[in-house]
Amino acid sequence: xxxxxxxxxxxxxxxxxxxxxxxxxxxxxxxxxxxxxxxxxxxxxxxxxxxxxxxxxxxxxxxxxxxxxxxxxxxxxxxxxxxxxxxxxxxxxxxxxxxxxxxxxxxxxxxxxxxxxxxxxxxxxxxxxxxxxxxxxxxxxxxxxxxxxxxxxxxxxxxxxxxxxxxxxxxxxxxxx
Numbered sequence: 287x288x289x290x291x292x293x294x295x296x297x298x299x300x301x302x303x304x305x306x307x308x309x310x311x312x313x314x315x316x317x318x319x320x321x322x323x324x325x326x327x328x329x330x331x332x333x334x335x336x337x338x339x340x341x342x343x344x345x346x347x348x349x350x351x352x353x354x355x356x357x358x359x360x361x362x363x364x365x366x367x368x369x370x371x372x373x374x375x376x377x378x379x380x381x382x383x384x385x386x387x388x389x390x391x392x393x394x395x396x397x398x399x400x401x402x403x404x405x406x407x408x409x410x411x412x413x414x415x416x417x418x419x420x421x422x423x424x425x426x427x428x429x430x431x432x433x434x435x436x437x438x439x440x441x442x443x444x445x446x447x448x449x450x451x452x453x454x455x456x457x458x459x460x461x462x463x
Contacts, residue, residue: 299328309401333411340363
C-alpha cells in the first residue's frame with residue numbers, strides 16, 4: 287500500500303484497513319458503501335501484493351498431473367487456479383464479515399491479535415494480512431518522550447551548557463533505567 291493512498295477526508299487507507307481488520311469494527315459502519323468497498327478492494331490488493339497464499343496441504347500432497355499431448359496450446363488455456371484463489375479469498379472475506387463474536391470477544395477490544403491467532407486456520411490470508419498491518423505502532427509516544435526529555439534538559443536555565451555536557455546528560459538519562 288502506497289502512503290499516498292488516502293481519501294479526500296484525510297484518513298489514510300491503511301488506517302481504514304486496520305479498522306476493517308478489527309473484529310468489532312469490521313462492518314465499517316462509520317463510512318459509506320463506496321468507501322467500504324474501496325477498503326475491501328484495498329485489502330485484496332494488499333494480500334495480492336504481499337503474496338499471501340492459502341495453505342492447502344491436500345493440494346500439495348496430490349501427484350502432478352500427467353503430461354498432456356497438447357502442450358503447445360497450454361499458454362492459451364484459462365488459468366482456473368487464479369480464479370479459484372480470488373473466489374476463495376472473496377468467500378474468506380464474506381465469512382469474516384458474517385462471523386459472530388461471542389460475549390467475551392465483543393467486550394475485549396484490546397485482544398485483536400489474539401482473536402486473529404485463534405482464527406488463523408479459518409481466515410488464513412486475512413490473519414496474515416492482519417499481522418502485517420497491525421504490527422505498525424499506533425502511537426508516536428516513545429519518540430515524543432525522547433524529545434520531551436531533551437527539551438527538559440535544554441530548558442532556559444541550562445542554556446549555557448556545552449554540547450558535550452548535554453550529550454553526556456542525555457546518555458546518562460537513557461541508561462539510568
